[in-house]
Amino acid sequence: DPKIIQKPKYLVAVTGSEKILICEQYLGHNAMYWYRQSAKKPLEFMFSYSYQKLMDNQTASSRFQPQSSKKNHLDLQITALKPDDSATYFCASSQNRAETLYFGSGTRLTVL
Amino acid sequence: AQKVTQTQTSISVMEKTTVTMDCVYETRDSSYFLFWYKQTASGEIVFLIRQDSYKKENATEGHYSLNFQKPKSSIGLIITATQIEDSAVYFCAMREGRNNNNAPRFGAGTKLSVKP
Numbered sequence: 001d002p003k004i005i006q007k008p009k010y011l012v013a014v015t016g017s018e019k020i021l022i023c024e025q026y027l028g029h030n031a032m033y034w035y036r037q038s039a040k041k042p043l044e045f046m047f048s049y050s051y052q053k054l055m056d057n058q059t060a061s062s063r064f065q066p067q068s069s070k071k072n073h074l075d076l077q078i079t080a081l082k083p084d085d086s087a088t089y090f091c092a093s094s095q096n097r098a099e100t101l102y103f104g105s106g107t108r109l110t111v112l
Numbered sequence: 113a114q115k116v117t118q119t120q121t122s123i124s125v126m127e128k129t130t131v132t133m134d135c136v137y138e139t140r141d142s143s144y145f146l147f148w149y150k151q152t153a154s155g156e157i158v159f160l161i162r163q164d165s166y167k168k169e170n171a172t173e174g175h176y177s178l179n180f181q182k183p184k185s186s187i188g189l190i191i192t193a194t195q196i197e198d199s200a201v202y203f204c205a206m207r208e209g210r211n212n213n214n215a216p217r218f219g220a221g222t223k224l225s226v227k228p
Contacts, residue, residue: 033215043203043218055213090157100147101205101216103157 003027004104006091011109013081020067021076021107023091031055031094032074033101034066038087049074050096081111114139116206118219125194126227132179133189133222135204143209146187147216148176151201160202163187165209194226 007022025032034046048056052068063085067075078085091104115138125131137146146163161173163180171178179188191198201223207216 035218042220043205045215045217048213048215050213056215058215088155100159100162101149102159103149106155 002105004091004093004102006089006104006107008107009105011107013109013111015081015083015111017081018077018079019081019109021078021089021091021109023074023076023104025072025091025093025102025104027093027095027102028072029093029095029102030071031096031099032068032072033092033094034074034076035090035092035103036087037090037106043090046076047074078109083111085109086111114141114144114206114208114214114217116204116217116219118204118222120222121220122223122225124225124227127196128193130190130192131194131224133191133202133204133224135187135189135219137185137187137204137206139185139206139208141208141210145207145209145216146178146180147205147207148178148187148189149203149205149218151203151221153200157203161189191224194224196226196228199224199226 004025031050033048036044046059047066063079065077088106088108090106092101144165148160161176163171177190201221203221204219205216208214
């Protein structure tokens with residue numbers, strides 16, 4: 001059974017719309033992360049949260065907003081979608097901020 | 113700022129041989145953590161092995177081992193007795209230790225093809 005669940009697996013959106021990518025982890029970890037992977041920039045770090053607080057942020061655009069309603073949830077809201085946002089978005093978690101990351105299977109987003 | 117560089121875009125080897133993948137990193141921290149991950153054809157990203165900077169012994173895990181050369185800021189991944197199923201993209205990553213808020217940053221990856 002997957003321990004980090006990302007939903008949906010595939011997502012198609014139109015330019016200008018808004019989407020939410022879901023991530024839940026059942027590893028008992030207290031730190032969660034979002035990474036983006038595209039042909040242009042492989043595995044690019046976006047955000048990290050620990051105990052539901054933002055720890056590190058490498059995303060310049062405010063169109064990307066992480067949302068943590070529970071310790072084991074870290075969703076990613078993307079507004080005003082652009083074709084350049086097309087990528088696979090990976091959620092990850094770790095036991096604490098210094099430990100090894102474990103990844104979900106990703107959400108492949110295509111913006112038309 | 114931390115930076116991870118993998119200069120080998122792709123490598124092709126014959127099955128049952130040994131392969132080394134290179135990775136160099138930049139950091140101002142004296143304490144840091146180094147990781148190698150594998151991304152399979154299905155897209156799954158799997159943790160393989162890690163090296164903590166304060167440890168002098170090279171880490172080993174199954175048929176994976178590391179060549180940690182601290183003075184050269186280098187952490188090579190060695191795979192012995194390669195198998196077809198080792199074909200994947202391999203990523204090196206580093207997390208700086210002084211600031212626990214830092215998340216790991218990844219290199220661009222090296223695509224390994226193992227041929228029969």
